[in-house]
Ligand SMILES: Nc1nc2c(ncn2[C@@H]2O[C@H](COP(=O)(O)OP(=O)(O)O)[C@@H](O)[C@H]2O)c(=O)[nH]1
């Protein structure tokens with residue numbers, strides 16, 4: 001289940017996993033990121049799902065890790081299926097992940113159709129034509145989709161929904177479009193049925209220019225930080241909100257692809273996301289107040305130089321920590337710009353038909 005940063009992949013995967021589990025199916029999840037310390041993994045583990053990761057690069061560039069880690073969860077858990085979330089800034093998955101699995105590992109795995117989430121509240125036809133991270137990459141993701149899930153339709157009017165469906169159809173006339181909302185759960189049953197079915201991928205690679213792709217991806221700064229402290233009581237909603245709001249002060253809204261904070265303590269777990277200028281809180285478990293040993297993860301994917309992003313996040317975290325009254329904490333972090341994608345395999349339509 002691919003799709004751009006912040007489109008709603010993690011939320012959907014966890015909802016689908018929940019429904020399938022309730023129906024007696026055994027599900028595992030595999031997440032993917034260029035960095036480490038993933039909010040998404042803590043989120044799905046917090047919900048009780050067995051979750052593996054491929055870190056330090058995308059599924060396509062770390063294909064051997066994808067294989068190894070998937071084999072491990074399969075051996076340990078014997079799941080009926082593995083739901084895989086690629087990095088949001090990744091595309092060309094048909095050529096680099098789906099086709100290699102279908103051709104080279106056909107005896108071991110069957111691959112479901114590639115589903116791509118598109119955030120309906122952020123799809124604008126001007127942007128999608130641009131050679132930018134939000135344009136070129138998102139457009140190619142739609143082109144190679146076998147199903148398009150138009151997400152967050154709770155945020156748009158029905159007139160706008162039809163426009164969005166038409167916009168997706170003009171890019172990819174073949175893929176069925178499913179209008180979906182995590183809030184109202186519109187479209188969710190249809191998606192769950194699709195995932196539960198034994199439908200297999202019949203997609204094909206779609207040409208992509210790796211220079212433009214690499215340039216688009218390199219626009220992003222990629223930040224991962226981990227803050228740990230001990231407290232009697234901290235309001236996690238207040239702390240997360242402050243970190244994200246202070247970070248946002250340094251950027252134009254459209255530059256915030258996805259910034260997220262996850263705060264966990266023995267009695268609480270909370271995830272908060274900032275996409276564009278939309279702040280969303282996803283309570284996971286327990287109280288809104290953290291107590292005892294607390295870990296806060298901050299992940300930022302922002303159109304920014306890594307140096308500027310790092311200093312902006314650090315300033316936001318330090319200011320927020322001081323305002324909630326915590327002065328004693330450890331803080332480790334890392335910030336970089338993704339390197340040129342260099343996939344392990346890159347197959348063509350010909351390879352699929354041989
Ligand atoms: N309004 C609305 N928000 C959503 C929907 N799906 C996800 N979100 C929110 O969007 C944010 C990003 O979602 P996430 O699943 O982390 O996106 P990912 O980066 O694609 O994995 C979270 O705060 C979600 O709660 C939706 O259908 N409607």
Ligand SMILES: [Mg+2]
Nearest residue numbers: 009010040085
């Ligand atoms: Mg995610």
